[in-house]
Each structure stands twice: as structure tokens, then as C-alpha cells.
Amino acid sequence: MNITEKILARACGREEVTPGEFVNARLDLALANDITAPLSIKEFEAAGIEKVWDPERVVLVCDHFVPNKDIKSAEQAKIVREFARRHGLPHFYDVGRMGIEHVILPEQGLVGPGDVVIGADSHTCTYGALGAFATGVGSTDLAAGMATGEVWLRVPETIRFNYHGEPGRYVTGKDYILYTIGMIGVDGALYSAMEFGGEAISSLSMDGRFTMCNMAIEAGAKNGIVEPDAVTREYVEGRFGREAAYVQSDADADYAVVHDIDVAGIKPQVARPHLPSNSVAAEELADTVVDQVVIGSCTNGRIEDLRMAADVLRGRKAHPDVRTIVIPGSQAVYRQAVREGLVDIFIEAEAAVSTPTCGPCLGGHMGILAEGERCVATTNRNFVGRMGHTRSEVYLAGPYVAAATAVAGRIAVPEEVTA
Numbered sequence: 538m539n540i541t542e543k544i545l546a547r548a549c550g551r552e553e554v555t556p557g558e559f560v561n562a563r564l565d566l567a568l569a570n571d572i573t574a575p576l577s578i579k580e581f582e583a584a585g586i587e588k589v590w591d592p593e594r595v596v597l598v599c600d601h602f603v604p605n606k607d608i609k610s611a612e613q614a615k616i617v618r619e620f621a622r623r624h625g626l627p628h629f630y631d632v633g634r635m636g637i638e639h640v641i642l643p644e645q646g647l648v649g650p651g652d653v654v655i656g657a658d659s660h661t662c663t664y665g666a667l668g669a670f671a672t673g674v675g676s677t678d679l680a681a682g683m684a685t686g687e688v689w690l691r692v693p694e695t696i697r698f699n700y701h702g703e704p705g706r707y708v709t710g711k712d713y714i715l716y717t718i719g720m721i722g723v724d725g726a727l728y729s730a731m732e733f734g735g736e737a738i739s740s741l742s743m744d745g746r747f748t749m750c751n752m753a754i755e756a757g758a759k760n761g762i763v764e765p766d767a768v769t770r771e772y773v774e775g776r777f778g779r780e781a782a783y784v785q786s787d788a789d790a791d792y793a794v795v796h797d798i799d800v801a802g803i804k805p806q807v808a809r810p811h812l813p814s815n816s817v818a819a820e821e822l823a824d825t826v827v828d829q830v831v832i833g834s835c836t837n838g839r840i841e842d843l844r845m846a847a848d849v850l851r852g853r854k855a856h857p858d859v860r861t862i863v864i865p866g867s868q869a870v871y872r873q874a875v876r877e878g879l880v881d882i883f884i885e886a887e888a889a890v891s892t893p894t895c896g897p898c899l900g901g902h903m904g905i906l907a908e909g910e911r912c913v914a915t916t917n918r919n920f921v922g923r924m925g926h927t928r929s930e931v932y933l934a935g936p937y938v939a940a941a942t943a944v945a946g947r948i949a950v951p952e953e954v955t956a
Contacts, residue, residue, distance in 0.1 A: 636867025651782025710745030838866025
């Protein structure tokens with residue numbers, strides 16, 4: 538079996554599972570946020586359930602509209618806050634101690650290798666970077682998970698992606714995944730596990746792996762996953778609060794498809810509107826003028842991402858016509874950025890630095906686009922109206938390209954502004 542099948546078999550108490558069969562798997566964690574949790578809470582209470590299955594294993598994070606932008610978002614957060622208090626949930630994250638959910642859960646050691654995790658947020662697949670099975674579900678499924686500690690699902694088939702070779706300068710995990718989605722399409726891994734491996738993944742940081750697994754859903758995948766290795770162990774040990782299960786795929790594991798990708802041929806990527814699969818080399822879009830740049834999100838809001846952006850922005854100013862917004866993914870990332878002087882670099886570059894929030898990624902707040910405006914963002918989706926007006930445009934990129942674009946006032950690669 539491959540790693541996804543092994544984790545699900547273990548969670549079912551079985552020797553093996555096969556793609557296509559339906560299983561009941563024991564959960565290690567259930568997650569919801571300030572948009573999705575109120576719906577789950579409504580269903581949970583309508584069913585007359587009095588207690589969550591395990592208060593230690595239910596995590597609620599207010600991150601999409603916080604600090605609250607209006608009365609409706611404040612009421613959403615209040616529902617979540619009161620439910621967390623009623624059920625004595627120790628892992629409730631609110632203003633001041635919160636962060637973007639898919640940044641803080643690994644950071645706080647709440648998810649780890651071998652876990653089965655569901656979240657009422659599609660980018661829950663992020664945790665596959667740790668060697669966990671993690672997938673997004675609907676709010677009703679999340680309510681059932683909070684009540685029973687189980688999830689009912691179909692075992693996905695697995696597509697293996699082997700990344701070989703040495704990446705060029707400024708090429709990151711974001712470029713790997715944008716290139717891959719461009720290669721297979723937004724439905725190229727529909728209800729499949731995307732298993733990322735090869736020597737280029739082995740040499741990729743945990744932050745880069747989180748970015749790749751985060752965007753597996755943008756190819757339609759059920760989950761993204763990386764086999765745990767020495768890099769994973771270094772991240773997990775001393776952080777993860779439970780016993781880790783370091784699961785590996787068998788040498789003779791079956792895969793629906795195997796793709797081999799030479800990363801030496803990948804240039805810094807940009808996904809054009811209005812699909813993450815519309816990816817091309819950034820240099821092909823050099824005449825594209827932008828109005829805004831956003832650096833952050835559950836995809837690229839970690840400390841490594843901010844360091845990349847700061848490397849480009851150091852000693853430079855954002856173009857006067859470009860609103861540049863930097864959003865650390867958590868309070869810990871924010872604090873580390875302060876200690877390393879990154880926040881000073883951003884402010885000197887005339888960027889705005891925000892408290893952790895999903896904010897502009899979903900068109901919530903902290904950077905909404907007007908009609909006709911263009912934004913380059915390190916986020917994960919560029920659908921019509923995703924960041925504001927339906928006639929605005931979002932281009933997806935990694936931190937290096939985003940920062941270079943902020944300086945140039947048009948889509949640019951770092952060499953153009955750092956030479």
C-alpha cells in the first residue's frame with residue numbers, strides 16, 4: 538500500500554484498504570473556522586448532541602474575518618466563541634492568540650505524522666506535508682466528526698509525483714505546485730491523493746511542503762501528502778503533543794499514475810486569472826501592470842515566505858502605484874519577523890503589515906479589489922471575484938515574484954529588481 542492507504546487502514550483498525558471502498562476512519566482531529574463552524578454547530582445542536590467526542594481533538598479557529606470587519610462577522614465569531622466555552626475546548630484560537638488555521642495547527646503541534654484530520658475548510662490538505670491524511674469536508678460532515686470522532690469516506694486512488702533535479706534560483710515549492718497544476722489541470726487529480734516525492738522534495742523545507750500540500754485541492758485532490766523523513770522529524774520532535782506514526786509507502790505500492798518532473802526546467806511561475814492551472818513562467822507576463830500585491834495566507838504566510846519577500850524588498854520601495862500588504866500567518870511568525878528585522882524591511886518598503894488573518898484571500902477584508910484592478914497574491918485561488926469585484930483579476934505567485942512585482946509595479950522576477 539501507499540502512505541494514504543496505510544494511514545486510512547490504521548485508522549480503520551484493518552490490515553489493508555483499497556481505492557474505491559468506503560470506510561469509517563477514526564479521527565485524530567476535527568477543525569472548523571469562523572465561517573464554517575457556525576454551520577457545524579447548528580447541525581450539531583439540532584441533532585441534540587450534548588458533548589463533543591473529545592474536547593482535546595476539536596479545534597476552532599477564528600481567522601477569516603478577524604478582527605471582525607462588520608456585525609455579521611462579529612456574530613459568526615460569537616457563535617464559535619460561545620460553543621468553545623460551553624464545551625471546554627482548550628484549542629480555540631481568537632484575536633491575539635490566533636493565526637491562520639493551517640499555519641497554527643502544525644506550528645502548535647496539534648497535527649502530526651500518521652494523523653487522520655478533517656476540517657471544514659478545503660485547504661485542510663495542508664497537513665499532508667507532515668505525513669498525515671488531511672482533507673476538507675462540509676460543515677455537516679464536520680458536525681458528525683465532532684460528535685462521533687469518525688469520518689465516513691471513500692478511499693482515494695493515489696497519483697505519485699516524483700520531482701527530480703536541482704531547482705533554479707528563486708524557484709520554490711509554490712512554483713513546483715503551480716507548474717504541476719498547470720500540467721494536470723484543476724481536475725487532474727479529482728478525488729485522488731497527490732503523493733509528492735523525489736529528491737527535490739527531500740531537499741524542500743517544511744514550509745515549502747506545506748505550500749505544495751495546501752494547493753493539492755486546486756487540482757481537485759482529496760489530499761496531498763509527503764512521506765515523513767528527517768526534515769519532518771526535525772520539525773515534529775519537541776512540538777507534536779502526541780506519538781507520531783511515521784508511515785511510508787511500500788516499494789511496490791500501486792499508483793493510478795506516476796509523473797516524473799525535472800525541477801531544473803521550472804521557472805518562477807504565475808497563474809493567470811481565473812484558474813490556478815493557468816500557470817506560465819512569470820517572465821511571460823512582464824507587461825502586466827498591477828495595483829496590489831498580497832504576501833501571506835495559509836499558502837505562503839510562514840516565516841520562510843516572509844524571508845523570501847524581505848530578501849527582495851530589502852533597501853527598496855514598493856512602486857507608488859502598488860498597494861503592498863504583508864500578512865504573517867500567525868502571531869509566532871509575526872514575532873519572529875519582528876526579531877529578524879523583516880517587519881522593518883516591509884515598513885521601509887512602504888508595505889502595510891497586518892495582524893494574522895485570511896482577510897483578502899477570500900475577499901473578506903484587508904485588501905478588497907475594485908473593478909478593473911489587478912493583484913498578484915501568494916494565495917491559492919484566483920477565481921472570478923475571489924478577492925473583490927467580479928471584474929478584478931488575481932494572479933497567483935510565490936513570495937519572490939510577488940515582492941519583485943511590488944517593486945516593479947508590474948509582474949517581475951527578482952533578478953529584474955535586485956540586479
